[in-house]
Amino acid sequence: xxxxxxxxxxxxxxxxxxxxxxxxxxxxxxxxxxxxxxxxxxxxxxxxxxxxxxxxxxxxxxxxxxxxxxxxxxxxxxxxxxxxxxxxxxxxxxxxxxxxxxxxxxxxxxxxxxxxxxxxxxxxxxxxxxxxxxxxxxxxxxxxxxxxxxxxxxxxxxxxxxxxxxxxxxxxxxxxxxxxxxxxxxxxxxxxxxxxxxxxxxxxxxxxxxxxxxx
Amino acid sequence: xxxxxxxxxxxxxxxxxxxxxxxxxxxxxxxxxxxxxxxxxxxxxxxxxxxxxxxxxxxxxxxxxxxxxxxxxxxxxxxxxxxxxxxxxxxxxxxxxxxxxxxxxxxxxxxxxxxxxxxxxxxxxxxxxxxxxxxxxxxxxxxxxxxxxxxxxxxxxxxxxxxxxxxxxxxxxxxxxxxxxxxxxxxxxxxxxxxxxxxxxxxxxxxxxxxxxxx
DNA sequence: CTACAGCTTAAACACTCGTTCAAACTCGTG
DNA sequence: CACGAGTTTGAACGAGTGTTTAAGCTGTAG
Numbered sequence: 001x002x003x004x005x006x007x008x009x010x011x012x013x014x015x016x017x018x019x020x021x022x023x024x025x026x027x028x029x030x031x032x033x034x035x036x037x038x039x040x041x042x043x044x045x046x047x048x049x050x051x052x053x054x055x056x057x058x059x060x061x062x063x064x065x066x067x068x069x070x071x072x073x074x075x076x077x078x079x080x081x082x083x084x085x086x087x088x089x090x091x092x093x094x095x096x097x098x099x100x101x102x103x104x105x106x107x108x109x110x111x112x113x114x115x116x117x118x119x120x121x122x123x124x125x126x127x128x129x130x131x132x133x134x135x136x137x138x139x140x141x142x143x144x145x146x147x148x149x150x151x152x153x154x155x156x157x158x159x160x161x162x163x164x165x166x167x168x169x170x171x172x173x174x175x176x177x178x179x180x181x182x183x184x185x186x187x188x189x190x191x192x193x194x195x196x197x198x199x200x201x202x203x204x205x206x207x208x209x210x211x212x213x214x215x
Numbered sequence: 216x217x218x219x220x221x222x223x224x225x226x227x228x229x230x231x232x233x234x235x236x237x238x239x240x241x242x243x244x245x246x247x248x249x250x251x252x253x254x255x256x257x258x259x260x261x262x263x264x265x266x267x268x269x270x271x272x273x274x275x276x277x278x279x280x281x282x283x284x285x286x287x288x289x290x291x292x293x294x295x296x297x298x299x300x301x302x303x304x305x306x307x308x309x310x311x312x313x314x315x316x317x318x319x320x321x322x323x324x325x326x327x328x329x330x331x332x333x334x335x336x337x338x339x340x341x342x343x344x345x346x347x348x349x350x351x352x353x354x355x356x357x358x359x360x361x362x363x364x365x366x367x368x369x370x371x372x373x374x375x376x377x378x379x380x381x382x383x384x385x386x387x388x389x390x391x392x393x394x395x396x397x398x399x400x401x402x403x404x405x406x407x408x409x410x411x412x413x414x415x416x417x418x419x420x421x422x423x424x425x426x427x428x429x430x
Numbered sequence: 431c432t433a434c435a436g437c438t439t440a441a442a443c444a445c446t447c448g449t450t451c452a453a454a455c456t457c458g459t460g
Numbered sequence: 461c462a463c464g465a466g467t468t469t470g471a472a473c474g475a476g477t478g479t480t481t482a483a484g485c486t487g488t489a490g
Contacts, residue, residue, distance in 0.1 A: 022437095036338060037255070037336075037338065037339075038253040038254065038255055038256065038336055038339075039253065039255075039256065040252070040253055040255035040256035041253065041254065041255035041256075041336070041339065043476080043477060043478085044477075044478060044479085045477075045478095053438080053439095054438070054439055054440075055477090055478085055479090056438070056439060056440075056441095056479090056480085056481090057437075057438055057439075059478095059479070059480080060436090060437065060438075064478075064479070065478065065479090118390060118393055118394075121252075121253055121256070123251060123252065124252075124253075124256065158416075160409065160412065160413060161409050164401075164406065164409035164410065164413065165409075165413050167387070167390070167391070167394060168387040168410055168413055168414060169387070170390070171386050171387040171388070171389065171390030171391065171393075172382070172383040172384070172386040172387040173386070174386065174390060175333060175382070175385070175386030175389060175390060176382070176386065178333055178386075179333075179382060186379075191379065194375065194376050194379035194380075195379065195383055197375065198375060198379065198380050198383055199383060237467095258446080258447060258448085259447075259448060259449085260447075260448095268468080268469095269468070269469055269470070270447090270448085270449090271449085271450085271451090271468070271469060271470075271471095272467075272468055272469075274448095274449070274450080275466090275467065275468075279448075279449075280447095280448065280449090
């Protein structure tokens with residue numbers, strides 16, 4: 001009795017792009033709610049209502065609330081990792097690599113999923129998912145530090161502790177989502193530029209190098 | 216009947232320093248829990264248990280959970296505002312003012328209350344308290360921007376948007392609490408120095424000024 | 431039209447957690 | 461010792477919310 005649990009439990013409905021879009025729409029609504037109220041503060045009902053659905057429907061697309069949170073992280077981390085792998089080996093100086101990554105990060109936060117690896121309470125994830133998310137974030141962290149180190153070795157960045165500098169950059173960018181107001185005077189492009197200018201442009205404090213010829 | 220509600224509802228027990236300490240101890244425990252799990256994710260029971268109390272006791276010191284959160288914000292914001300007022304008019308160059316404030320901020324986050332204005336979900340506060348917290352944070356923000364502007368006017372900082380730079384600095388420092396590990400290799404002092412060096416030292420990008428003669 | 435897969439719904443359940451409160455405890459003072 | 465203010469407790473409650481489920485809807489293929 002009982003027909004063997006339908007084998008694969010029902011594959012997540014990513015078949016037609018329609019269903020995929022629905023999943024993405026849920027992710028965006030969830031990310032927005034998580035950002036505003038925090039993971040525990042945002043209710044599943046809230047996420048669904050913003051899409052004119054009932055909360056029950058969400059369970060057709062995701063196993064549970066935690067699964068939604070993980071999907072948010074995976075979405076943005078995969079985006080960043082993809083870019084990181086691309087940029088890392090390009091034949092351009094380290095400051096330009098850093099700049100590209102920061103711009104993309106700001107864009108991701110403001111225009112795409114309003115999600116970040118740090119802001120969206122990853123600590124709410126439990127064991128198997130948490131490790132996966134941390135592993136991805138670690139890979140990104142390592143890439144960032146390698147680029148910073150590369151810039152220091154090439155003498156286009158002032159010496160310092162790459163780990164601390166990376167934390168500072170990630171912190172600055174991650175928290176943009178906390179104060180950004182889409183109705184405000186600045187576009188995401190302008191914010192990205194301003195942050196990149198400050199965070200990497202000024203890293204080149206060595207006299208006569210790079211910093212001068214921007215824009 | 217009913218004796219007029221004891222006049223002032225029972226003043227918060229700050230009388231003896233013992234009671235005051237208890238309040239502070241609760242704040243520290245709460246700040247730690249809020250930082251780890253978020254405001255909604257941390258339970259009142261959790262905050263009490265860390266102090267070997269029962270959750271009922273907390274209601275002798277605070278009206279409710281939100282009141283505890285507000286006290287956390289007030290504590291750290293008052294600390295920062297006090298320092299800001301002191302530093303603002305000192306006869307030292309802007310970069311040293313900025314440096315002082317950043318160092319104190321890092322110290323506050325790592326050694327004192329593990330609380331910050333941005334990280335500890337201020338949005339969980341409701342109307343009357345939220346406005347008070349925002350007003351204090353705004354005053355601090357304005358002070359920071361004034362100092363940055365001052366440095367630009369004096370030509371010891373490269374030109375830029377003070378608002379964006381201030382957001383970047385606050386974001387970088389605020390998020391320290393998310394990754395800091397007391398058992399890690401760096402002391403809070405070293406972290407503060409590294410952040411100050413990067414965040415303000417690098418602001419001075421004009422050739423031949425300031426940047427050279429640090430340390 | 432009929433059948434059926436895909437999708438949505440409403441209601442119900444189980445559980446956690448913030449808050450209240452009357453009773454109990456502690457300890458310095460008279 | 462007895463009193464009482466200050467402090468703590470444990471139990472109880474009620475509201476909110478994540479999750480399940482069986483039934484219902486919709487549109488497309490036969």
